[in-house]
Amino acid sequence: MNNYFPNKFPPQKQNVQPGIEEDMNPKPIYKNNTSLNQGKLKDKVAIITGGDSGIGRAVAIAYAKEGAKIAVIYLNEHNDAEITKKEVEFFGSECILINGDIGDEQFCISAINTVKSKFNKINIIVNNSAEQHVCNDLIDITTEQFQKTFKTNVFGAFYITKEGLKHLSYGDCIINTTSITAYKGNEKLIDYSMTKGALTSFTRSLALNLINKGIRVNAVAPGPVWTPLIPASFDEFQVSMFGQDNPMKRAAQPVEIADAYVFLASEGASFITGETIHINGGELVNS
Numbered sequence: 001m002n003n004y005f006p007n008k009f010p011p012q013k014q015n016v017q018p019g020i021e022e023d024m025n026p027k028p029i030y031k032n033n034t035s036l037n038q039g040k041l042k043d044k045v046a047i048i049t050g051g052d053s054g055i056g057r058a059v060a061i062a063y064a065k066e067g068a069k070i071a072v073i074y075l076n077e078h079n080d081a082e083i084t085k086k087e088v089e090f091f092g093s094e095c096i097l098i099n100g101d102i103g104d105e106q107f108c109i110s111a112i113n114t115v116k117s118k119f120n121k122i123n124i125i126v127n128n129s130a131e132q133h134v135c136n137d138l139i140d141i142t143t144e145q146f147q148k149t150f151k152t153n154v155f156g157a158f159y160i161t162k163e164g165l166k167h168l169s170y171g172d173c174i175i176n177t178t179s180i181t182a183y184k185g186n187e188k189l190i191d192y193s194m195t196k197g198a199l200t201s202f203t204r205s206l207a208l209n210l211i212n213k214g215i216r217v218n219a220v221a222p223g224p225v226w227t228p229l230i231p232a233s234f235d236e237f238q239v240s241m242f243g244q245d246n247p248m249k250r251a252a253q254p255v256e257i258a259d260a261y262v263f264l265a266s267e268g269a270s271f272i273t274g275e276t277i278h279i280n281g282g283e284l285v286n287s
């Protein structure tokens with residue numbers, strides 16, 4: 001069907017979150033062989049949180065191929081971020097790297113100002129940063145973890161969007177990375193799934209709020225994807241079985257998720273707002 005196997009991964013575990021893409025085996029596939037630039041995002045400026053690795057890196061490269069300039073916001077994975085920057089530049093675009101904690105409002109304000117100063121405009125905001133921590137029981141979710149997961153996954157998207165909106169105008173857009181867990185639930189990722197549900201409601205409500213300004217707000221809800229988040233969240237056995245329980249019996253590669261972000265940011269999606277594209281290997285959760 002495609003080249004995105006193996007469908008099973010060697011057992012591996014990274015002990016710190018965010019995980020490091022360079023340390024993964026095999027490395028995720030984040031670009032395809034097409035270099036065709038149709039200019040769908042020509043001269044647009046895109047902010048991608050969590051753009052150093054995983055899905056965010058694949059989106060950064062796909063956007064660069066379409067002519068967008070990129071600002072990557074990430075926590076601290078400097079080597080991964082440099083690789084993304086080089087890839088974006090390889091495709092003839094520009095990329096700035098901004099690192100810091102997205103759960104800190106002042107950082108988000110300053111990051112948006114940095115992007116505005118560098119590129120003089122902002123057209124696309126991709127809220128894609130997240131953390132997740134496996135817990136078998138609700139009582140094991142500490143208050144600290146609960147608050148931090150919400151800070152990173154929800155507050156960060158809120159702060160970046162609130163500050164970024166000052167610079168968006170008619171035809172611009174916001175895309176939130178949610179998750180299949182918002183729809184299906186996940187018994188071991190309760191707090192994480194809650195944050196993804198919040199982002200789904202954020203997407204729908206903000207889309208309605210911004211309709212008269214001509215700014216569209218949509219979401220992508222991936223199923224399992226081979227990214228650093230996986231070995232940084234799950235144990236070795238869970239990593240080796242990752243993606244086996246979906247209809248395609250495999251996880252996606254980041255490159256298989258990225259085109260949806262291009263489409264949602266492009267003129268072709270001009271009548272689409274408040275929607276979620278589900279990319280999950282055939283699970284019917286679209287409600």
Ligand SMILES: NC(=O)c1ccc[n+]([C@@H]2O[C@H](COP(=O)([O-])OP(=O)(O)OC[C@H]3O[C@@H](n4cnc5c(N)ncnc54)[C@H](O)[C@@H]3O)[C@@H](O)[C@H]2O)c1
Nearest residue numbers: 050053054055074075101102128129130179224225227229
């Ligand atoms: N991998 C999957 O199976 C999967 C499935 C559904 C949804 N998602 C979502 O995809 C998105 C991207 O994740 P990924 O799987 O590509 O993993 P990833 O580890 O490559 O990306 C997560 C990113 O979040 C950033 N981040 C984490 N904490 C941060 C903080 N406090 N401040 C700033 N940035 C921070 C990291 O720098 C990292 O780039 C996330 O929203 C995740 O929830 C992933």
